[in-house]
Amino acid sequence: MKKLLLVLGFFAVLAPLxxxxxxxxxxxQGNLQPLPIAIPDFxxxxxxxxxxxxIAGVVRADLERSGLFRPLDPKSFVDHITNINTAPNFxxxxxxxxxxxxxxxxxxxxxGRLRVAFRLWDVFGQSQMDGQQFYTQPENWRRVAHMVSDxxxxxxxxxxxxxxxxxxxxxxxxxxxxxxxxxxxxxxxxADPKFLTNGSYMVLTPRFNxxxxxxxxxxxxxxxxxxxxxxxxxxxxxxxxxxxxMTFSPRFxxxxxxxxxxxxxxxxxxxxxxxxxxxxxxxRLTSDPGIDTAPSFSPDGRQIAFESDxxxxxxxxxxxxxxxxxxxxxxxxxxxGTPVWSPRGDLIAFTRQEAGRFDxxxxxxxxxxxxxxxxxxxxxxPTWAPNGRVLMFTRQGRASEQAxxxxxxxxxxxxxxxxxxxxxxxxxxxxxxx
Amino acid sequence: xxxxxLAIASIFFVFNSGFTPPKEVxxxxxxxxxxxxxxxxxxAAPPPPPEEPPVTRDLAxxxxxxxxxxxxxxxxxxxxxxxxxxxxKPKPKPDTRQDISxxxxxxxxxxxxxxxxxxxxxxxxxxxxxxxTLQNLFLSQIRRCWSPIVGSPNPADQIVSFDLQLNPDGxxxxxxxxxxxxxxxxxxxxxxxxxxxxxxxxxRLPRESYGQWRQWRPLRFDPRQMVQQ
Numbered sequence: 001m002k003k004l005l006l007v008l009g010f011f012a013v014l015a016p017l018x019x020x021x022x023x024x025x026x027x028x029q030g031n032l033q034p035l036p037i038a039i040p041d042f043x044x045x046x047x048x049x050x051x052x053x054x055i056a057g058v059v060r061a062d063l064e065r066s067g068l069f070r071p072l073d074p075k076s077f078v079d080h081i082t083n084i085n086t087a088p089n090f091x092x093x094x095x096x097x098x099x100x101x102x103x104x105x106x107x108x109x110x111x112g113r114l115r116v117a118f119r120l121w122d123v124f125g126q127s128q129m130d131g132q133q134f135y136t137q138p139e140n141w142r143r144v145a146h147m148v149s150d151x152x153x154x155x156x157x158x159x160x161x162x163x164x165x166x167x168x169x170x171x172x173x174x175x176x177x178x179x180x181x182x183x184x185x186x187x188x189x190x191a192d193p194k195f196l197t198n199g200s201y202m203v204l205t206p207r208f209n210x211x212x213x214x215x216x217x218x219x220x221x222x223x224x225x226x227x228x229x230x231x232x233x234x235x236x237x238x239x240x241x242x243x244x245x246m247t248f249s250p251r252f253x254x255x256x257x258x259x260x261x262x263x264x265x266x267x268x269x270x271x272x273x274x275x276x277x278x279x280x281x282x283x284r285l286t287s288d289p290g291i292d293t294a295p296s297f298s299p300d301g302r303q304i305a306f307e308s309d310x311x312x313x314x315x316x317x318x319x320x321x322x323x324x325x326x327x328x329x330x331x332x333x334x335x336x337g338t339p340v341w342s343p344r345g346d347l348i349a350f351t352r353q354e355a356g357r358f359d360x361x362x363x364x365x366x367x368x369x370x371x372x373x374x375x376x377x378x379x380x381x382p383t384w385a386p387n388g389r390v391l392m393f394t395r396q397g398r399a400s401e402q403a404x405x406x407x408x409x410x411x412x413x414x415x416x417x418x419x420x421x422x423x424x425x426x427x428x429x430x431x432x433x434x
Numbered sequence: 435x436x437x438x439x440l441a442i443a444s445i446f447f448v449f450n451s452g453f454t455p456p457k458e459v460x461x462x463x464x465x466x467x468x469x470x471x472x473x474x475x476x477x478a479a480p481p482p483p484p485e486e487p488p489v490t491r492d493l494a495x496x497x498x499x500x501x502x503x504x505x506x507x508x509x510x511x512x513x514x515x516x517x518x519x520x521x522x523k524p525k526p527k528p529d530t531r532q533d534i535s536x537x538x539x540x541x542x543x544x545x546x547x548x549x550x551x552x553x554x555x556x557x558x559x560x561x562x563x564x565x566x567t568l569q570n571l572f573l574s575q576i577r578r579c580w581s582p583i584v585g586s587p588n589p590a591d592q593i594v595s596f597d598l599q600l601n602p603d604g605x606x607x608x609x610x611x612x613x614x615x616x617x618x619x620x621x622x623x624x625x626x627x628x629x630x631x632x633x634x635x636x637x638r639l640p641r642e643s644y645g646q647w648r649q650w651r652p653l654r655f656d657p658r659q660m661v662q663q
Binding site (some may be wrong): 026 | 457519565569576619623625627633646654655657658660
């Protein structure tokens with residue numbers, strides 16, 4: 001009996017392992033790298049007005065600048081696209097390790113409009129991920145290129161793009177002691193800069209409204225700082241409110257119907273809100289003896305972040321849009337100011353001053369998980385891209401150095417200088433152009 | 435007549451002496467605007483539509499051209515890093531960064547059951563050990579290819595699962611997406627994971643135990659731990 005058991009046991013050990021079931025596995029770690037993407041020059045379909053190649057160039061530059069893509073050098077391509085309406089030879093693009101491929105064409109239509117079409121391909125999955133076409137006046141070729149970039153960015157990342165947007169900023173010229181500051185606007189990539197004011201009076205803190213058609217800013221026209229509105233379509237400027245004292249630090253509500261701003265009275269600065277529809281008197285939201293300023297709406301318009309020194313040092317606070325429930329959200333060493341609520345609502349960007357340094361930081365909307373994300377010695381004045389993933393800010397080294405505009409992503413990666421015509425500061429990012 | 439002549443001469447003299455042509459200055463794109471004396475701020479209503487929209491956009495995607503069926507690649511097209519064969523076999527570690535060779539070695543070497551363990555337990559233990567080793571072997575390869583876009587507002591939207599079937603040579607036989615969602619972040623996560631699965635193919639797994647690893651289900655990609663990287 002003992003022998004029989006031993007034999008049975010021997011055969012049991014030698015028996016095959018249990019029938020194979022599917023293996024479950026969790027992949028929780030990866031290799032974060034910019035996506036290699038091939039973007040050959042778009043094909044000129046007939047007369048393209050010279051737009052085909054330069055559109056692809058703008059798309060490559062947009063995606064590269066995002067830090068999430070690595071456009072491959074066209075010189076490395078071993079295949080040439082000849083027709084965007086047939087499937088590419090994917091093997092030829094896998095050879096150069098392209099994970100995505102963009103094919104496109106541009107053609108002037110008989111009515112004079114420019115047609116731009118593109119297809120986004122998954123090289124390894126051998127499938128089309130997106131395909132769109134645009135019609136526009138030829139002079140809008142750069143906007144179309146940005147729209148193509150936005151479509152690719154959205155399909156690959158899942159979040160909306162930010163390339164078809166503009167930035168209003170302060171262009172500075174002249175010596176530091178007598179520097180002219182002009183209101184200027186440019187595309188988000190620094191292209192096509194335009195001056196909006198002539199420099200005869202100082203302008204500061206420009207802010208776009210939600211339609212990107214109006215800018216609120218502070219100006220010293222007549223020697224008194226006040227908030228003005230600039231209509232980009234008509235070029236008309238108007239003073240916002242007729243107040244005896246100075247007004248500054250304006251910010252539009254997400255629906256564009258209200259403006260929060262700071263109004264100084266008898267040496268005390270408080271935050272007010274004005275309804276642009278009723279044109280009624282501004283409503284006071286704070287009444288603390290400290291300096292309350294730099295209001296910024298939450299994306300749902302229900303709350304306002306602001307800075308105040310009511311606690312002894314400049315810190316960040318949040319209140320309901322009617323002024324109730326004011327509470328401090330920044331703590332710890334240093335001073336914190338210029339809060340800007342992310343368009344996604346999850347983060348608040350700010351400027352931290354500590355030990356002689358000025359840094360850009362982000363924190364949760366409740367003040368949690370505050371962290372510095374820039375590496376300069378004097379970085380201030382953050383502004384969010386429309387998708388809430390990237391910020392611009394002003395960077396200045398020593399006082400004698402030119403102010404520059406830089407960008408960084410919300411995680412502190414991909415710091416880059418934004419090309420501007422000369423010294424530039426105080427950027428404000430527009431929503432996506434509609 | 436004399437007075438008329440003097441008047442004309444004086445006008446001619448004045449115009450010639452007082453007017454000099456303006457100096458050439460470099461034009462700058464400045465738009466001069468005026469400031470209204472009174473406040474008359476209109477509501478920020480949407481601007482009137484321009485006469486001709488600058489861009490019209492066909493939102494409907496273009497019809498995709500026919501795409502050839504995906505065929506298993508007979509030869510590896512993705513370069514696999516050179517693997518150093520260690521002289522001494524390292525002990526199994528929980529560290530999943532084991533090199534592929536050592537993992538393959540574990541799978542091909544006969545397994546010895548524990549001396550005093552019951553027969554059924556010995557068999558189950560062997561299966562568990564093999565599954566764990568196969569998992570590590572698979573993970574050590576797929577990790578190099580997976581590069582998701584992290585940082586979505588809700589990281590759980592980027593968790594996606596698949597049913598992956600492999601051929602005996604390690605190439606992809608089929609991929610079925612188990613995560614169905616219209617969320618754009620989820621769609622992007624599915625695409626990123628699918629790219630990784632294909633890019634890492636063919637997988638280096640022990641052919642003799644193909645029956646064990648022919649199907650991976652659920653193959654789950656969860657990038658939440660990578661957000662802070």
